[in-house]
Amino acid sequence: MLIDPNNPFFDRLWVRLICVAAPLAWAGVELWNRQFFWGAGFAAAGLYLAFALFVQRGR
Template identity: 50%
Template sequence: MRLLDPDHPFFRPAWRRALIVAAPFGWAGVEWSHDNRLWAYVFAAIGGYLAWQLFLVWRPKDGD
């Protein structure tokens, strides 16, 4: 079972993929600033997973 389908048409625009990746990293920064280290690590891990799937695994289809 895949948690995320990087081939879905929703993820075609690069700005959308970048925003989706940046959001959990931003929230990790908020949690870190409030000394909630565990949640900061959780959200940073989510951001890392999204970056892996949406930028390293994602490949444009023909015609994109």
């Protein structure tokens, strides 16, 4: 994994939500401005963080 989902930094739910929401929101900004490459990159990062911080956490 690129990040450690069991790091104490990610113990709080609001930290995990912000870490996932920020790149997904920025992907929306990039897609709104028709920058599809950057939008796809930030969307992939947000989805990866969602998977790592909510699915893989605790395994």
